[in-house]
Amino acid sequence: MTTQPTRVVLVSCGGFNPINFMHLRMFELARDHMNSTGRYRIIGGIISPMSIKLSHKDATSMQQRCSMIKQSLATSSWIRLDTWAADQQHHVNTLTLLRHHFDVIETTLNFNQLDPYTPTKRKCNGVFKYTSAGWLFECFMLHIKANTLINVELMLLCGADVLHDFNEPNLWNEKEVEEIVSNFGLVVITRMGFNPQHSIYDSDVLSKYKNNIHIVPDWIANDMSSTRIRTAIRRKQSVKYLLPEQVIDYIGRHHLYAPLATKTPDAVSPTTTADVMLSSSYSAPSYHGYSSTSNIVDALVQFQPFLTLLHTKNFSVTDSLLSDIYVNNIFYA
Numbered sequence: 001m002t003t004q005p006t007r008v009v010l011v012s013c014g015g016f017n018p019i020n021f022m023h024l025r026m027f028e029l030a031r032d033h034m035n036s037t038g039r040y041r042i043i044g045g046i047i048s049p050m051s052i053k054l055s056h057k058d059a060t061s062m063q064q065r066c067s068m069i070k071q072s073l074a075t076s077s078w079i080r081l082d083t084w085a086a087d088q089q090h091h092v093n094t095l096t097l098l099r100h101h102f103d104v105i106e107t108t109l110n111f112n113q114l115d116p117y118t119p120t121k122r123k124c125n126g127v128f129k130y131t132s133a134g135w136l137f138e139c140f141m142l143h144i145k146a147n148t149l150i151n152v153e154l155m156l157l158c159g160a161d162v163l164h165d166f167n168e169p170n171l172w173n174e175k176e177v178e179e180i181v182s183n184f185g186l187v188v189i190t191r192m193g194f195n196p197q198h199s200i201y202d203s204d205v206l207s208k209y210k211n212n213i214h215i216v217p218d219w220i221a222n223d224m225s226s227t228r229i230r231t232a233i234r235r236k237q238s239v240k241y242l243l244p245e246q247v248i249d250y251i252g253r254h255h256l257y258a259p260l261a262t263k264t265p266d267a268v269s270p271t272t273t274a275d276v277m278l279s280s281s282y283s284a285p286s287y288h289g290y291s292s293t294s295n296i297v298d299a300l301v302q303f304q305p306f307l308t309l310l311h312t313k314n315f316s317v318t319d320s321l322l323s324d325i326y327v328n329n330i331f332y333a
Helices: 020-036 063-071 092-112 131-140 160-165 174-184 197-200 206-207 227-234 245-253 293-302 304-312 321-332
Strands: 007-013 042-048 080-083 150-159 187-188 213-216
Touching: 007 020, 007 092, 020 042, 020 150, 020 187, 020 213, 042 063, 042 092, 063 080, 092 150, 092 174, 150 160, 150 174, 160 187, 160 197, 174 187, 174 206, 197 206, 197 213, 197 321
Parallel strands: 007 042, 007 150, 042 080, 150 187, 187 213
Antiparallel strands: none
């Protein structure tokens, strides 16, 4: 009798400030590796943003981070955003998050055993409430037949830096680490500067449950980090090809991670009719040269045909419109 591979749902949690291609690549690397063993079949991935302490210059709201994640997953058929941790009034640690998703899986599976539906395709990150239950139901329907008992495991997806941090004094509770590794398991993506085998050897807990730790080599090493991406944006450097285009556009439109001195008030409402007053006191957003009144005039000249068309359609040249012009010119140049 052929043993069926164990179905696995991957969970990745963190700040995602902002989400970048490496966050997304981790899921693809993990799925390829785990599926190739023949012992596992990855059936879903969950990205769960969590509350983090940020300096004022890097501060973004949870809603903004969730919006960027949602947009970056628009084309994914198996990874989705979950906002349960984000919706809690208090900080949720990793173990609590895993327990929650495990309970959701158990509840969903128990419901599925009596469900008469046949497998259906789900709409990729469509319009629905961002909780795991409804999504997991549809996800399971892709992989199981009605009235068939199956086992689904939940594993924490992380980088080798997180595995290294498990050994840092006063950073992780050892009992919590033991429950995470023993009850759930880890899928660890290698990362430059960290040796996961050393991290396992240096920890009695990790060594005890080493069979529950799956090391995934990243042969196309990429030392990308959200911290460095935020730094690049503050320094007005290009982040194209580091982030999904939708995320780059969102960051630009909302002036995220910009130097405090150049952050502007909220964009003017689209219904406003007041034109921009290009006075000497006007402080324009500083993006790749568009940082002075003269540069704004240059931009207006450059986009004159477009602005003329808007004028004939009774559109007003507002601060919001100019901001969008800057963003599209900078980030997509």
